Amino acid sequence: MATPALKVTNLRKVYRRGNVAVEDLSLTVEEGDFFGFLGPNGAGKSTTIHCVTGIANPTSGTIEIFGLDAVKNYREARRLVGLCPQEFNVDPFAKPADIVSWAGGYFGMGAAELKSRVNYLMEQFELTPHLKKTFRELSGGLKRRVVLARALVHDPKLIILDEPTAGVDVELRRVLWNYLTEINQDGRTILLTSHYLEEVERLCRDIAIVARGRIVRQGTKDEMAGTPGSLEHAYLVATGAEADHVAGQ
Amino acid sequence: MSVPDLKPMGVNWVGLGTIVRRDVQRMLRVPIQVFIAPWSSALLFIFVFGYVLGGTMRTIGGHKYIEFVMPGVLMMNIITAAFLQSSSAIYFSRFMRFVEEMLVAPLSYLEMVVGSLTTVVVRATVTGLGILILGLGFCATTIESWPLFVFWIVAVSIIFGLAGILVGLWSKSFEQLNMPVVFFLTPLSMLGGSFFTMKMLPDWLHWMLWANPFFYFINGIRGAMIGVDEAPQGLSIALTLLMIAALGGLVWRLFSRGYGLRE
Known part of the structure; x- marks a missing residue:
């Protein structure tokens, strides 16, 4: 059996003041997958990503x-x-x-x-006309491109994208979708978090939904979208938001 | 796609060099603050103590007053340059969160600390050499021992580079970042014998110099520059190396715990 690109087992992260961000999270992303990691704000997605990438120290788990x-x-x-x-x-x-080159x-x-990789990425993300500007002088969309280019500079095998299209216009979103699809087809494994469910439905093959620091539902996109309604319905049911919504009515 | 080359990494020399390159590039964005300010300040000291007050002061150990003061002025600027370089670099990178660029990279704690300290030494050395050239140009100083001079610049900049890292990790606001300069660096360097000898103090106040670590740094570089020292060079060097070891150990421990860096 092939080694998974990412295997998280019983991850727990408790911040200093006792705030439990991730309760007991286990997750496997197979090599070559385009994996959607969904959940409401504060569910533990970014904390999990921070533990995987070294920005945060896990409290326990592997x-x-x-x-x-x-x-x-x-x-x-x-x-x-x-x-x-x-x-x-x-x-x-x-x-x-410089930002991309330093990375x-x-x-x-x-x-x-x-040098050749930085030039390629500047061209790829249409940043060449903006090389003389500082990061703070760039528009939101251009800033997002720089951060994405920085993530890709060393041609990683596992790419983790934490809401990469937040605040990005439709045009750039489509450019990014096409590029991500292309590099995924080239064999890169991608883990994507997003609040745009249509984006996840379009790009991802497997999906996990996290709520209150645990995985509450996991499966293929077809299994999720096959539930009554759509991925949105599956998401709302899994996170408990559907019940809250009904109770509210 | 196959899993790529998984051989254990040795020292990440390119990564370490990149930390230095990035910090030097950032430093050169503000050349007036980094280099022109300490050189201007040294020129003012040369003018005031060399030409305005110099004629009215007696010689010390056969040296003009400006020659006695110059090593202290140089050391004060090295201390400030080293401290501000590392404390502001680490605090700013935490504040703007771009320290995460290094945290996600295959860099060891040692490489991060050594990279940061290398820039500190570069800045302090350029600052110190600039002041030395001004001093030599205005006949306000000499050099008795180049090896000792280089030792004191490098050793003291490492000490205050490490102290700056500690403060940069601890600070949660710009006010906290500036507190050590106001409450420790300026008073201790002023009271560390930059402008006076131990003999100028009453006997009961001699402890003030012996208890002040800055006294040993100023005494050491004064010995290297004009050959006048009030404490044995060996003692000053031993205490300095001890401080490097203690501060280095503390910084190492905090980095390995992720203090102020990792969530």
């Missing part, structure tokens, strides 16, 4: 990336992951090419390879 322990073998494991975070965690006074450098890319 995380394996292509079979490598993400804590014990963190250096090797992180080489395989690219993260596009929900928020813009970028030096606002830096220029797009590639952190991943150990040599100068010639890095």
